[in-house]
Amino acid sequence: MKPRPRQAAIVGLYVTKQARRLEGRTELDLLMEAADGALADAALDARDVDGAAIAWPGPGGVPNEVGSWASYFKTPLAFTSEHWSDCAGARGILKAAAAIEAGLCDIVVLGSGTAGQFTSGSVGVGDGIEFADVYGSTAMAQFALVMRRYMHEYGVGPEPFAHVAATIRNHGHVNPEAVMYGAGPYTAADVLASPLIAAPLHRLECALVAEGACAIVLTTLERARDLPHAPVLVLGGGMEFHGAAYANPPLLREMGMMGQEAVKRTFSAAGATPRDVDVFCLYDAVAFEVVRQFEMLGFCRPGEGGAFTAGDRLTLQGDCPTNLDGGILSHSWIGTGQLTLKAIECARQLRGGCGARQVEGAELALATNAGAGARHIEMALFGRA
Amino acid sequence: MLEPPLTAYALKPTPLTQPFWDAARERRLVVQHCRTCSKKFFRPEIACPHCRARDWEWVESTGKGTLYSFAVMHRAPSPAFKAPFIFAAIEMDEGWVLFSNLIGLEIEEAEIGMEVEVCFHAVSDELTVPLFRPARR
Secondary structure, eight states: OOOOTTOEEEEEEEEOOOBSOOTTOOHHHHHHHHHHHHHHHHTOOGGGOOEEEEOOOOSSSOTTOGGGGGGTSOSSOSEEOOSSGGGSHHHHHHHHHHHHHTTSOSOEEEEEEEOSSOOSSOOBSOTTOTTTGGGTOBHHHHHHHHHHHHHHHHTOOSHHHHHHHHHHHHHHHTOTTSTTTTSOOOOHHHHHHSOEEEETEEGGGBOOOOBEEEEEEEEEHHHHTTSSSOOEEEEEEEEEEOSSTTTSOOOHHHHTTTTHHHHHHHHHHHTOOGGGOSEEEOOOSBHHHHHHHHHHTTSSOTTOHHHHTOTTTTSTTSSSOBOTTOIIIIIOOBTBHHHHHHHHHHHHHHHOOOGGGOOTTOOEEEEEEOOGGGTEEEEEEEEEO | OOOOOBOOOOOOOOTTTHHHHHHHHTTOOEEEEETTTOOEEOSOOSSOTTTOOOOEEEEEOOOEEEEEEEEEESSOSSTTBOSSEEEEEEEETTSOEEEEEEOSSOGGGOOTTOEEEEEEEEOSSSOEEEEEEEOOO
């Protein structure tokens, strides 16, 4: 693909320590470490940053007001994103890249994370979702609704999803940065023997809750050529929103293949197809969603994702290496920062130097965020310059 | 036998949603009916999601539907819920869908496609929630 004028590229990245609990750390303290780390990685100065797509939780400034970063970066900032999902993952990166390519700003720091917030209990889907919260809704519960209906309609048992969960957790088992490093190895039988959380979902099929932060730096490809790391191009992306997240029941007939339009948009922008992808960093809040996304991507027909993801296909040795860092099942889940971790693993694989989990010669990497249970999805395709 | 899981909740209704909760307190399940396209819709919206018309009315539902899918919640999302319970998606015979809890049966008896009917659980003086139980034959 010929780079676009002012083509946006990732030039710096940083991930703080990820752990169940980071004693004594606050979210903003972690975010500043991540921002500084990503800028150091990019060899750029904080006072040159004119775009902020990084969460501002406070204290100081005004909480949830991203413009508060002006005092830490450049004053005036030329661009800010909204505090929540615009500061993370494919959604945040696509908007920041669009801002750079539109000439609104030149250097964006994007990031988010969490600390001290989710110390125990389940993760709900947020306060104030009337007609869902009163029935005990959680994110896991809503994914479980789609998964059970899928199993019912296609006559699929729990084993294929347990296999995918075990595969991804085994990736985290050997990643020293993963929260669940050394906790395995796992078999599908181990997953099925773990406690039921929101049946049919077992605990080991569900994402972690951890603490940490991460950040990336984006600028133009032209600027990137003078910087130390090989630039990672934002080749294309797509998003779909089917109403407010977690507010209405996710029906399989509407959500089963949700994301196909975003896939089309993502790959047509890049002049590629899903079969060209070397590295998959797919949303794995639950293992079922990974199976569904291979159907969405067109690798197999609806109901056949379990057969497609069997064996070692999703491993480094397979033809669809997926979530080699351990994903949010095993590497880490840090609020909206988990969305950015997908893009960071893509960028690391494209730069090379991922050590034992490096996909040799990786040229195209796909990050996806959210899925069927949430009734929205965002994705971005990354490549080498 | 599964019982109503919710023990306490501070509802924050809006002017749009208040009629639903008022009706529930009177043990009636109501839904918006579009006068332009004659379809029903839920959750409450200002404009019909089917045809965009704003000419709608609240009507009483038959309360009959089927179990579209469900999750057996072994872990309560907050201390206000008694686990285990069933978080359900109910597809009403009238063509609208909603979240609810399925009660009045054993967990093992829950089955996709089973016929269900509305019942009501008074959580407090202010809040009554519509729940579902197996339909009586």
